[in-house]
Amino acid sequence: MWKPVDTRFYAKRLPIAIAAIDDGGEANFIRTVLEQFNTVTLFHAIGTPGDFLQVIGQGEENAPPYLIISAHGDKGGLFSTNISKKSTFRACTMRLCFRRR
Template sequence: MWNPVDTRFYAKKLPVAIAAIDDSSEANFIRTLLEQLNIVTLLHTIGTPNDFLQVISQEEEAPPFLVISAHGDQGGLIFGEYIDEIDVSSLQDGVMTPSTIAEAIRLPGTVVINTACSAGVKEAGVAFMKGEIQAYIAADEDVTGETTALFLMHFFHQLVKGRSVEDAWEHAAAYDEESRLYRLYLREGIYKVADDGKKIRIEE
């Protein structure tokens, strides 16, 4: 498990890794936001599909929290086109599909938050959970960048205050209508926040 020295300070810091795919502007904003909450961050600037596959297959070096900053398409992650020298065998028409992620992911105990549009659909959530992660959080429809920022701010602020992952997600997802699109995948089931702000199980 990634364990920076900051986690052993007198005022211990929460460690969060960020994987920036394609456009790093959102990822840099997320990094700044988290550091304002006294969180120590590690930014992975993803250059190729294989770079990302290495990040999600770290096994014993896995971070406690991983935020994936990316664009999405029907549960997949958009990488785009590359020159001929780059290995794109893990992509289909420029997209890394959930099935490819399911084969590669090995992040035992990690909480993964995915900002890509539609990354919370069941196919994607089930794929990420194959990696023995603790939880997977993503919106199952398109959300605005403002909603993403607000969700992350509320979620990590609650964690810094000592709340559990489940409680922090419930608080953040209850903020407004768009925030309620963020789903929580746990080993025992899939959850959403209903209109009354309470957590309900969608399915096991």
């Protein structure tokens, strides 16, 4: 698990990661709110489906115990506002759903 120095302070801070897929504004708002509740945030600005897979597949030793995914989507999966990436993100998300079941 990712252990920032803040987890060892007298007033410990909970580490949380945020994966922002094509949406900086909402994710930054979430980050600000979390930090007001005394957490340590790690912000991932996702640009491609490969970036997303790296973030969720990094393993326990390199990641905080919680991950918030800030994105837009529907039943078909997550999508980017960049039309060329839309189908790729959907396919990536659908594969992940099948692996976890």
